[in-house]
Amino acid sequence: MSEKRPVDAAGAVALIGVAALLAFNQVVIKVTGGGFGPIFQAGLRSTLGAAFLLVWMRAFRIPMSLPAPARTGALLVGLFFSVEFMMLFIALDLTSVSRVSILFYSMPVWLALAGHMLLPGERLTGRRMVGLVLAMAGVALAFSDRQSGAPSLVGDLLSIAGAMCWAGIALTVRVTPLSETRPETQLLSQLAISAPVLLVASVFFGEYFREPTALHWGGLFFQSIAIVCLAFLLWFRLLATYQANGVASFSFLSPVLAVLFGWILLGEQIGPAIWGALGLVAAGIYLINRR
Incomplete structure (x- = not known):
């Protein structure tokens, strides 16, 4: 196996x-939420x-089956994935992109907190502790600001809950045999489990359609192809090529960038507290991830 190189x-x-x-x-x-209910x-x-990923995997002859030891982990990450995006989509329906992005x-x-408590090799160093505090x-500053970006207490709480589910996926992959499977297979299991879970859950959470137009359908296909498949697959390829801490x-x-896009494209009103919260969270994430 070739050694991974620093990010060039x-x-x-x-x-x-x-x-x-x-x-x-x-x-x-x-x-896109203007045309569809969030969970639907x-x-x-x-x-x-999942459909596009299946076509991709078949075209490149990537194995789709999971070994038996990895199936429990796949089920757990699929459920985490379902709840994560249920929380995220409802949060974005309730409040602004800027608030959700900072918290999510x-x-x-x-x-980092879960790893410090549960994984012996993930103890918090001094630099990571500073990043955690920042x-x-x-997060506390964004949560306390009730003026900027259409604040919603429920939306803020759901954003944090979604972030915790996202962390649960990463932690589950690390501690189960699922980590030994291909990233594409992991992603397929998350999509295949979350699709029926979310569609069934949408029955209990309001409307399915909100008079969708071509713009809304285009946004749905953009998410499904450009994000769920291509962006995630490119991220996996970068992780396979470069050192993980650099990535x-x-x-x-x-x-x-999400806060900037919300400000520029949606005209979201962002107060000084949100800009300050963004700076703190971005600096903290960098210090936590940079080894």
Whole structure:
């Protein structure tokens, strides 16, 4: 197995591109929500994403089956994935992209805390502890600001709950045999489990359609193809090529770009507290991930 190399110029450009796509996706979810109920939208996205991923895997002859020891882990991450996006899509339906992004991308905080308590090799170093404190201060500042970005207490809480579920996925993969399977197979299991879970859950959570137009359908297909498949697959390829700590250190860009996109494209009103919270969370994420 070849040794992974540090992130070079080409890798940095690709990582910035992936971060921008993931950030822009928050705006797309918000806009697409004008045509679909939030949970129904999430269920459709998982369904279409699974279909496109199946075609991709068949075209490149990537194994689709999971070994028996990995199936329990796959079920857990599929359920975490379902709840994560249920929380995220409802939160984006209730409040602004800027607020949701800052709180949702606090995921490394919860993963670092869980890893410190549960994984012997993930103890918090001095630098990571500083990052944790900064990011937590940013979350607290964003949560306390009730003026900027259409604040919603329920939306804020759901954003944090979604971040915790996201951390649960990463932790489950690390501690189960699922970590030994291909990333594409892991992603397929999450989509295949979340699609029926979310579609069934949508029965109990309001409307399915909100008079969708071509814009809303386009946003749904953009999420399913450009994000669920291509962006995630590119991220996996970058992780396979470059050192993991270098790749992870670019994750601070996603909340920064998401807030900027919400401000520029949606005209969201962002007060000084939200900008301050964004700076704290971004700095904290960088320090937590940079080894």
